[in-house]
Amino acid sequence: MLVLGIESSAHTFGVGIVKDGEVIANEKSMYSIGTHGMLPSRVAEFHAKVAKKVIGNALQKAGVKIKEIEGIGYTKGPGIGTCLQIGLLAAKTLAYRLNVPIAPVNHAVAHIEIAKHFGKLKDPIALYVSGGNSQILKLDKLSMRYRVLGETLDIGVGNMLDSFARSANLDPAWGSTVERVAKGGSYMAMPYTVKGMDFTFTGLLTYAKRQIGKARIEDLCYSLQETAYAMLCEATERALLLTKSKELCVCGGVAQSTRLKEMLAKLASLHRTKFGYAPNEFNADNGAMIAYVAEKALKSGHAEKLDACTITQKYRIENAEVYI
Amino acid sequence: MRLLSEGAEAKIYLVSIFGTLLLVKKRHAKPYRASQLDIMLRKMRTKKEAHAMLVAKNAGVSVPAVYATGSDEIYMELIKGKLMRDSAFDRKIIADVGIELAKLHSAGIAHGDFTPANILLTNKGVCIIDFGLAEPNAGIEEKAIDLLLMKRSLSKEFYLLFENAYAKAYANSSAVLRRLAEIEKRGRYQARTIANV
Numbered sequence: 001m002l003v004l005g006i007e008s009s010a011h012t013f014g015v016g017i018v019k020d021g022e023v024i025a026n027e028k029s030m031y032s033i034g035t036h037g038m039l040p041s042r043v044a045e046f047h048a049k050v051a052k053k054v055i056g057n058a059l060q061k062a063g064v065k066i067k068e069i070e071g072i073g074y075t076k077g078p079g080i081g082t083c084l085q086i087g088l089l090a091a092k093t094l095a096y097r098l099n100v101p102i103a104p105v106n107h108a109v110a111h112i113e114i115a116k117h118f119g120k121l122k123d124p125i126a127l128y129v130s131g132g133n134s135q136i137l138k139l140d141k142l143s144m145r146y147r148v149l150g151e152t153l154d155i156g157v158g159n160m161l162d163s164f165a166r167s168a169n170l171d172p173a174w175g176s177t178v179e180r181v182a183k184g185g186s187y188m189a190m191p192y193t194v195k196g197m198d199f200t201f202t203g204l205l206t207y208a209k210r211q212i213g214k215a216r217i218e219d220l221c222y223s224l225q226e227t228a229y230a231m232l233c234e235a236t237e238r239a240l241l242l243t244k245s246k247e248l249c250v251c252g253g254v255a256q257s258t259r260l261k262e263m264l265a266k267l268a269s270l271h272r273t274k275f276g277y278a279p280n281e282f283n284a285d286n287g288a289m290i291a292y293v294a295e296k297a298l299k300s301g302h303a304e305k306l307d308a309c310t311i312t313q314k315y316r317i318e319n320a321e322v323y324i
Numbered sequence: 325m326r327l328l329s330e331g332a333e334a335k336i337y338l339v340s341i342f343g344t345l346l347l348v349k350k351r352h353a354k355p356y357r358a359s360q361l362d363i364m365l366r367k368m369r370t371k372k373e374a375h376a377m378l379v380a381k382n383a384g385v386s387v388p389a390v391y392a393t394g395s396d397e398i399y400m401e402l403i404k405g406k407l408m409r410d411s412a413f414d415r416k417i418i419a420d421v422g423i424e425l426a427k428l429h430s431a432g433i434a435h436g437d438f439t440p441a442n443i444l445l446t447n448k449g450v451c452i453i454d455f456g457l458a459e460p461n462a463g464i465e466e467k468a469i470d471l472l473l474m475k476r477s478l479s480k481e482f483y484l485l486f487e488n489a490y491a492k493a494y495a496n497s498s499a500v501l502r503r504l505a506e507i508e509k510r511g512r513y514q515a516r517t518i519a520n521v
C-alpha cells in the first residue's frame with residue numbers, strides 16, 4: 001500500500017511516503033527558531049505556507065504521482081493546536097480529493113514504531129525523549145497500548161536543554177548546541193533526581209542557569225548533559241531489569257544526541273540487551289513515521305471516517321491503540 | 325563470594341568471614357556515565373542507605389544489622405527468611421508489616437520501594453530490607469508513596485488490614501493517608517502500574 005503521512009505537531013512540517021512498510025520519501029520544512037523560541041500562530045502560518053511545496057517534494061522524491069496515493073495519515077496529537085490543525089486540514093483535503101482512506105496517528109507511537117522498524121526490534125523498552133516528553137514505555141500486548149513505566153515528573157529533557165541554551169545565549173538555542181559546546185567541558189556536580197523509574201529536571205535546570213557566568217560554559221553544558229542523560233539511563237536500566245526485556249530503543253528529538261546513544265549502547269551491552277534506533281532524520285519530527293503507522297492502521301482495517309477526524313492537543317500515548 | 329542477586333543498582337553477595345555468613349551489597353561502576361558522577365552517586369547512595377538502616381535499627385524497626393560500610397559496599401547481617409512476595413501470608417503478618425512501617429515513618433524515614441519484594445518473613449517476624457531508595461528526612465509525600473506501593477501490591481482486604489495497623493501505630497498517619505488520597509487523584513498515577521519488584 002502507498003501511504004502519505006503528514007506531521008505538523010510543532011515546528012516541523014513533514015511529509016513522508018511509505019510503500020509496503022518501507023519509507024520511500026521523507027521531506028520536511030522547519031520553522032527556524034533562532035534565539036527566541038517559537039510563537040504558535042507564526043508556526044502555523046509557516047506550515048500553511050510550505051504545505052503544498054513539501055507535499056510536492058515528497059511525491060517527487062518517491063517518484064509517484066499524487067493519484068497513485070492509496071491512503072493518508074496525519075498527526076492527531078499531542079502537539080500545538082494551531083499547528084496540528086494545518087496538518088489535519090491538508091490531510092483531509094487530500095483524502096477527500098483522492099477519495100482514499102485516512103488514519104489519525106499518535107505522534108509518540110509513531111516515534112517508537114519507526115525506531116523499532118529501523119532498529120529491527122520486536123518488543124523493546126522504549127525511551128522516548130523529545131522537547132515536551134521524556135518517558136519509558138513498553139507495549140502491553142493485551143490492550144495493545146503503550147504503558148508508561150516511568151516519566152519526567154516535570155519538564156521534558158529537550159525543553160530543559162533548550163531553556164538552558166536560551167538563558168546561556170547559545171545560537172541556535174537548542175539541545176544540539178549544548179552537545180556541541182559540551183565537547184571540551186569537564187564535570188562539575190549538579191542536582192541529580194531519580195525516583196524509581198521517574199525523574200525530574202527543574203532542579204537541575206535551575207542550578208545550571210544560576211551558574212551561567214560563574215562557571216565555564218563548556219563545563220556547564222557538559223555537566224548538564226551528563227547529569228540529565230545519566231538520570232535517563234538509570235531509570236531505563238531499572239525498567240530493563242524489571243521487565244526482563246532484552247530489547248531497547250531510543251526515539252524522539254533528543255535521540256539525535258550522539259552522547260545519549262553512546263551511553264544507552266553501553267547500558268544495553270551491560271545487560272546483553274539489543275539496542276536500536278532510527279537514523280536522525282526519523283528521530284526529529286517527520287512525516288515518514290506518520291505514514292508508517294497509518295499504513296499499518298489502514299491495512300488492519302482501522303481507517304477513520306473523514307468527518308470524525310480531529311486533533312487532540314493532549315493526546316496521551318496510553319489512549320492510542322497500536323496496530324502491528 | 326557467591327552472587328546471590330542482581331538489581332539495577334547493586335549486586336548482593338554471600339561472604340563467609342571467620343566462619344560467619346554475611347551479605348555484601350555492592351554498587352558496581354556503571355560504565356555508561358561520567359566516572360566522577362558515577363563515583364559520587366555510588367558513594368552517596370551507599371552512605372545514605374547504611375545511614376537509613378542504622379537509624380531504623382536504633383528506632384527499633386526490624387532491619388538487618390549493618391556491620392561495616394565501604395565507599396560502595398555495605399556488609400550486613402544475613403537474615404534467614406523468605407520474601408513476602410514469594411510466600412503465603414496471614415492477617416497477623418500483614419498487621420506486623422503495618423507496624424514496622426509505622427515505626428520507620430515515626431523515625432522520619434521513608435523506604436522508597438516498600439513492596440513485598442523487599443520484606444522478608446522469618447520465624448522471628450517480618451524484616452524490612454533494601455533501603456537503596458530510602459529517604460532519612462522524608463516528607464509526607466514520600467511516606468504516602470510507601471503506602472501507595474503497598475496498596476498496589478496487596479489485595480484490598482489485606483491492604484486495609486495493613487493500613488489499619490499502620491494508622492494505629494503512627495501518630496501522624498492521618499496526614500499521610502490524606503496525602504495518599506490526593507496522590508491517587510492526580511490522574512498520572514491512575515493510568516500507570518507501579519511495577520512490583
Ligand SMILES: Nc1ncnc2c1ncn2[C@@H]1O[C@H](COP(=O)(O)OP(=O)(O)O)[C@@H](O)[C@H]1O
Pocket residue numbers: 328329330331332333334335336347349388400401402403404407441442453454455456
Ligand atoms: N539482609 C538480607 N538477608 C537476607 N537476604 C537479603 C538481605 N538483603 C537482601 N537480601 C536478598 O537479596 C535480594 C536483593 O536485595 P535488595 O537489597 O532488595 O537489592 P536490590 O536493590 O537489588 O533490590 C533481596 O530480594 C533478598 O532476596
Ligand SMILES: [Mg+2]
Pocket residue numbers: 331441442454521
Ligand atoms: Mg529489592
